[in-house]
Amino acid sequence: MGEVVLACEGLKKRYGDLWVLKGIDFEIERGQTKVIIGPSGSGKSTFLRLMGLLEPPTEGKIYFEGKDVYNSGLDLNMLRAKIGFVFQEPSLFRHLTALGNVKLGPKVVLKMKDDEAERKAMEALKTVKLEEWAHHYPAQLSGGQQQRVGIARALAMDPDIILFDEPTASLDIELTWEVIDVMKDLARRGVTMLVVTHELGFAKEVADEILFMDDGRIIESGPPEELLKNPKTPRAREFLRRLIGGV
Numbered sequence: 001m002g003e004v005v006l007a008c009e010g011l012k013k014r015y016g017d018l019w020v021l022k023g024i025d026f027e028i029e030r031g032q033t034k035v036i037i038g039p040s041g042s043g044k045s046t047f048l049r050l051m052g053l054l055e056p057p058t059e060g061k062i063y064f065e066g067k068d069v070y071n072s073g074l075d076l077n078m079l080r081a082k083i084g085f086v087f088q089e090p091s092l093f094r095h096l097t098a099l100g101n102v103k104l105g106p107k108v109v110l111k112m113k114d115d116e117a118e119r120k121a122m123e124a125l126k127t128v129k130l131e132e133w134a135h136h137y138p139a140q141l142s143g144g145q146q147q148r149v150g151i152a153r154a155l156a157m158d159p160d161i162i163l164f165d166e167p168t169a170s171l172d173i174e175l176t177w178e179v180i181d182v183m184k185d186l187a188r189r190g191v192t193m194l195v196v197t198h199e200l201g202f203a204k205e206v207a208d209e210i211l212f213m214d215d216g217r218i219i220e221s222g223p224p225e226e227l228l229k230n231p232k233t234p235r236a237r238e239f240l241r242r243l244i245g246g247v
């Protein structure tokens with residue numbers, strides 16, 4: 001068994017009267033890739049925000065490398081710097097080049113010297129196959145390239161885990177492929193990844209486990225070949241039928 005990077009127990013989240021997460025137990029080990037699927041509104045993004053320590057839970061515990069995040073007097077900002085986030089939109093600074101965007105975190109958060117941050121950023125841009133685009137501004141990059149800059153920005157921080165929330169949902173199919181290829185590559189390099197995506201090809205090829213979320217709970221989980229071929233719950237069966245059938 002590898003080291004558990006992130007875990008939660010009995011995780012619940014309420015907004016007003018609405019319980020969005022209704023009790024989730026989860027863990028991910030170093031080097032693993034786990035994929036979350038599920039219908040709109042089931043709580044996938046909320047779960048990711050909580051695991052990324054962007055919001056506290058209403059109930060339950062979150063563990064980062066074995067430490068109870070909200071009950072150990074830990075420095076939350078220090079922990080957050082170890083968790084990368086890639087959202088649907090990369091929200092890059094328009095006035096900075098790809099390199100400028102990627103080196104910002106290492107410089108400002110990790111307090112690296114300029115040349116050191118730049119080396120780190122170039123390395124990350126190389127990993128996402130954008131070294132030749134380092135000096136271009138976001139407006140000069142395709143949506144797929146911008147999203148890869150977003151991934152490089154996360155990588156440059158040397159995070160312990162990267163959380164992805166539908167990173168290709170706003171991209172055309174060909175741009176989706178280039179982003180998915182980079183993500184597969186990261187998974188194979190052993191980057192720990194928790195990914196909300198409905199790109200089942202990605203899940204099939206690299207996920208250690210798929211989690212199916214419905215109505216604030218993980219109601220089914222298993223290795224891709226099992227969950228995709230032979231879903232046990234009617235909800236997962238129906239969801240996958242629609243997803244694959246495109247209706």
Ligand SMILES: Nc1ncnc2c1ncn2[C@@H]1O[C@H](COP(=O)(O)OP(=O)(O)OP(=O)(O)O)[C@@H](O)[C@H]1O
Pocket residue numbers: 015018020038039040041042043044045046047
């Ligand atoms: N900050 C908030 N305040 C109030 N309600 C919220 C908040 N964030 C999420 N919700 C509600 O929580 C539920 C789950 O939302 P969430 O965005 O986590 O779902 P999701 O599974 O990511 O959906 P999608 O597939 O559409 O992205 C929704 O009903 C949403 O309206």
Ligand SMILES: [Mg+2]
Pocket residue numbers: 044045046165
């Ligand atoms: Mg969402």
